Amino acid sequence: MTGITKQFSGVLANDDVSFDVRAGEVHALLGENGAGKSTLSNVLSGLYHPDAGTIHIAGRRVELSSPRDAIACGIGMVHQHFHLVPTFTVAENIVLGEKRPFRRKETEERIRALGEEFGLPVDPAAKVWQLSVGEQQRVEILKALERQATVLILDEPTAVLTPQESETLFATLRAMARAGRSVVFISHKLDEVMAVSDRVTVLRDGRNVGTVETATTSPRELANLMVGREVVFSADDHANRPVIDRERVVLRTVDLHADDSRGRPAVRGVDLSVCAGEIVAVCGVSGNGQRELAETICGTRARTSGEVFIDGVATTGRDPREAIEMGVAHIPEDRLHTGLAASASVEHNLVLKSYRRPPISKGPLLQHRAIRKNAQELIERFGIKTPDAHTSTRLLSGGNVQKVLLARELSSDPHVLVAASPTRGLDVGAIETVRGLLLDAARRGMGVLLITEDLEEAISLSDRIVVMFAGRLAGSVDRDNADITEIGLLMGGNQ
Ligand SMILES: Nc1ncnc2c1ncn2[C@@H]1O[C@H](COP(=O)(O)OP(=O)(O)OP(=O)(O)O)[C@@H](O)[C@H]1O
Numbered sequence: 101m102t103g104i105t106k107q108f109s110g111v112l113a114n115d116d117v118s119f120d121v122r123a124g125e126v127h128a129l130l131g132e133n134g135a136g137k138s139t140l141s142n143v144l145s146g147l148y149h150p151d152a153g154t155i156h157i158a159g160r161r162v163e164l165s166s167p168r169d170a171i172a173c174g175i176g177m178v179h180q181h182f183h184l185v186p187t188f189t190v191a192e193n194i195v196l197g198e199k200r201p202f203r204r205k206e207t208e209e210r211i212r213a214l215g216e217e218f219g220l221p222v223d224p225a226a227k228v229w230q231l232s233v234g235e236q237q238r239v240e241i242l243k244a245l246e247r248q249a250t251v252l253i254l255d256e257p258t259a260v261l262t263p264q265e266s267e268t269l270f271a272t273l274r275a276m277a278r279a280g281r282s283v284v285f286i287s288h289k290l291d292e293v294m295a296v297s298d299r300v301t302v303l304r305d306g307r308n309v310g311t312v313e314t315a316t317t318s319p320r321e322l323a324n325l326m327v328g329r330e331v332v333f334s335a336d337d338h339a340n341r342p343v344i345d346r347e348r349v350v351l352r353t354v355d356l357h358a359d360d361s362r363g364r365p366a367v368r369g370v371d372l373s374v375c376a377g378e379i380v381a382v383c384g385v386s387g388n389g390q391r392e393l394a395e396t397i398c399g400t401r402a403r404t405s406g407e408v409f410i411d412g413v414a415t416t417g418r419d420p421r422e423a424i425e426m427g428v429a430h431i432p433e434d435r436l437h438t439g440l441a442a443s444a445s446v447e448h449n450l451v452l453k454s455y456r457r458p459p460i461s462k463g464p465l466l467q468h469r470a471i472r473k474n475a476q477e478l479i480e481r482f483g484i485k486t487p488d489a490h491t492s493t494r495l496l497s498g499g500n501v502q503k504v505l506l507a508r509e510l511s512s513d514p515h516v517l518v519a520a521s522p523t524r525g526l527d528v529g530a531i532e533t534v535r536g537l538l539l540d541a542a543r544r545g546m547g548v549l550l551i552t553e554d555l556e557e558a559i560s561l562s563d564r565i566v567v568m569f570a571g572r573l574a575g576s577v578d579r580d581n582a583d584i585t586e587i588g589l590l591m592g593g594n595q
């Protein structure tokens with residue numbers, strides 16, 4: 101790719117970017133949220149037409165005006181949001197769109213063999229809705245391989261995977277490179293890039309700021325290239341830890357029970373307390389009731405029994421509005437669907453929880469000037485990158501979407517902040533900001549319940565770690581005595 105430029109209504113997403121990938125290499129594309137990684141890969145996969153620049157594949161100049169053209173040139177793309185039909189089987193999904201007649205047995209056999217060759221085990225006869233997210237991703241990769249992709253692009257493939265699944269994926273990517281194919285691996289996680297790639301290209305503000313050999317670079321150099329300044333790596337600043345007020349329990353649950361969306365018990369008798377200024381991390385493999393616990397505390401999921409106290413006052417748990425009014429803030433896992441109104445503007449999202457009160461409303465009327473002023477203050481204070489306050493939130497990059505959510509939730513000065521995977525999918529710069537914001541919140545006397553699968557994050561941020569397994573709290577350790585192996589064992593249900 102030479103001199104690729106792509107502009108969206110005033111935003112220069114790719115600015116004269118040149119990028120090359122060799123046969124047999126894993127080439128990482130690294131950059132902060134909004135740096136232009138997805139845009140560049142969408143140009144390469146024929147989804148976007150660049151305003152300027154050329155693409156050569158195996159020495160031949162190509163014009164990619166649709167994904168079909170790109171596939172014909174051997175380019176396969178695994179998007180972050182999968183494009184699978186849930187009610188079809190794995191095999192049906194993989195050959196969907198192919199012209200030749202469908203022979204079920206033969207296709208299933210071929211897919212099974214391909215899966216074995218590249219370490220992508222999945223049952224070709226299973227329906228896609230039955231698969232885990234990690235398995236669905238394997239189907240997407242197999243689909244690209246089945247179409248003879250010689251260049252495979254994966255846009256943040258690990259954002260949806262557990263650490264173990266990521267390891268398996270890396271082995272697959274290495275195997276593909278060994279077989280002479282090329283992999284473009286998009287990420288903003290430095291450790292992953294260091295572990296899997298041969299070379300790294302760093303994008304910043306739409307420009308290529310450097311391509312380096314992984315063997316001769318360091319995470320620090322990459323971080324500095326990415327952010328354009330020195331990065332502070334750890335929130336581990338003892339002197340500046342928030343002070344915990346043990347006298348004031350801002351969140352307490354007593355023998356809390358709740359069901360999951362299919363009506364099965366998910367939270368099974370949880371007793372938990374968080375003091376003012378304290379950060380408590382709930383660790384666990386996803387699916388062990390953490391999400392339901394968070395939702396029950398925030399009133400978006402009904403409890404079946406038990407009690408929740410906010411700053412000493414019992415909640416009825418029947419209405420999310422009650423929780424908001426009592427001072428519970430929530431960063432949900434699924435930001436763009438439950439956390440925000442994706443198609444609404446940034447300024448409107450920033451008042452979604454305060455629009456009933458002055459100064460945002462007077463009687464039944466919304467005060468547009470106050471909404472705009474609120475937005476300008478928060479955009480400034482939280483460093484939200486957006487063309488302007490009335491841009492649709494959906495158009496912001498992942499990190500900026502998360503900042504909009506945090507800005508809104510923290511601006512009301514809640515007693516308790518329940519944050520589910522608040523840094524998932526964010527780049528180092530944004531992670532640093534978000535962690536800083538959580539610590540600040542605790543310093544201002546908030547209690548923070550941090551739900552995370554990231555043990556490093558739990559240990560570096562929290563005062564106490566509790567492990568959730570099969571709906572129950574399996575153990576609790578202070579951060580000073582935290583031992584990753586022991587916590588990992590608890591997460592796996594070993595006591
Ligand atoms: N379809 C679009 N319309 C308008 N602006 C867009 C569109 N797609 C991307 N942008 C803007 O272009 C810039 C680059 O976005 P891009 O999605 O390529 O970043 P990214 O590096 O993939 O970020 P992330 O890590 O958050 O996924 C951002 O400022 C984004 O808001």
Ligand SMILES: [Mg+2]
Pocket residue numbers: 137138139255
């Ligand atoms: Mg992206």
